[in-house]
Amino acid sequence: MQNYIYKQLLLAIKKLNYPLVEFHLEKPRLPTHGDVSCTVVLTLAKMLSKPPREIASAIVNNLLLDNSIIKSVEIAGAGFLNFRFADSAIIEESKNILKLNNNFGKSDLKKNKKVNLEWVSANPTGPLHSGHGRQVCLGGVIANLLEWIGYDVTREYYFNNAGNQMKLLADSIFARYNEVCGLKINFPENGYQGLYIQTIAEEIKNKFGSELSRQSLDGNGKPLFQTFGEEWCFENIKKTLHKLNIHHDLFYNEDSLYSSGKIDDVISQLRQKDLIYEEEGALWFRTTKFGFDKDRVVVKSTGEPTYRLPDIAYHREKFVRGFDLLVDIFGADHIATIPDVLAGIEALGFDKNKVKVIIHQMVSFVDGEEVVKMSKRNAKVYTLDELINDVGIDAVYYFFIMRSANTHLEFDILLAKKQSEENPLYYVQYAHARIASILRFAEDEKIKISPNELLQFSKLNLIEAKEEIDLLKVLLEFPLMIESSAEMCEPHRLPTYLHQVAEAFHRFYHNHRVISENKNLTIARVALCLMTKIVLSNSFKILNVSAPERM
């Protein structure tokens, strides 16, 4: 219907020989302003310096509209064109929901396009903590959204298991190991304090006995404490991710960038472009050429690269692997590293506009009134596993996704735990459970409830009440909503939308009986219920939230 209006507007503008400006249709905030609104007149008025209302009426007079699709056009306010859909068109289009069922909302907008989504990427030095949850969930939902608009999505995890941090992990475990074995040893300065270190130490003692030294090797000839610690941490991280239904396609090891010579490649390419120079024994990247206040070190005087170099090499590698879009998700604490990487790939001749970086702000946890302390120094870290145990997977997803990534988030654990009307998650899930219950009731009354049969037998033109039509309108917004939230990588629009769906449904339910003496009307309304259920459960699937049949 939107496309139809757009096309007709374009025809009218052409016919009047007005300049072909870019314009789009939007949904007005107020229902009294119609179903779709357009501001093209205001843009034209400026260019032609004519009164907007004059242009508006010229366009309306030249607009050829099929009145079985569009009920009315109005000129309003400063020159808005407000369109109203005909009920018959809404009903006709709603049949798509039944037809497409689980696929309603999917599009092939980005068919044959490849996207790489990299997120989580925590190094294997400990379990994921609750703050990681925001990124974990954001990525999980964004990946689904991208798939829904047709992208071929590679879910990727970038990690580093070399360097000082891993030695420190091994040292920390070794210290606890000695402690467990009854020996005393000084705990390394800045060592990992978490209780999990002791758990790992105990497992090592149980498996290998208490005679190990720091240099001991495992069965494959690798340093035992480091390898065991790394694997333990990685298993722990993956287990948590799997609980949240997240499965990465690829774990990309930073180390492979060195062994394959890709790091050296980047340096020599940058050197060729005269973007690298040596000073005080270090290699510097001329970031000042890209608008930075000073140049940055990429190889330290010790010969070791800084984090920038592998990050740049990694992104170059992703370009080489042939993606149309690269999406990175970072917490606000990593914001400083992003410009360096973008400058790097630009320097190497790649289009930095193909990289979309999503930055989410920090999360604070509140348990009712009390602020949950999240100190890294403290041994008591609130892990993501604990959060999942406390509030459940559905609430973890819903609460992290509910708010735009760009704002500081307050996660109320007490509220997330509550099984009451205060909790926004239950409002939308309840709508689904309610529909499921109605459909069970309908089935008992020998009414068919399969999408195909409803498509075939229901007389949808019996749907005419305001609450029914309003509900259909909301349901039909679903595909566009998916499209925009996927393209903008803004999953928080989904919960906002879901609330509208649930609200429209509850209002309909409250005002009209679904199953009544009137057989044909009953079947039409059962179809309406099923349509709502389809939209709800498709949304839940994207959000990784369950669609309860009973509550």
Next chain:
RNA sequence: GUGCCCGUAGCUCAAUUGGAUAGAGCAACAGCCUUCUAAGCUGUAGGUUGCGCGUUCGAUUCGCGCCGGGCACACCA
């Protein structure tokens, strides 16, 4: 000190990317269950969008300057 993000109803947050009278939930108040799930519905109240300039037909949104909060500012990752 420098850079990035945020500031919207008592609280937590939206606002279709510059649109019309700034909207939801919770909390507060007043109503609605012998019939398909009351975890629901209806209504009332709640605002100088931190403050001040500017840009224009039009600003919560863009620019500049303050105020307040968060996060970064290494030859750490």
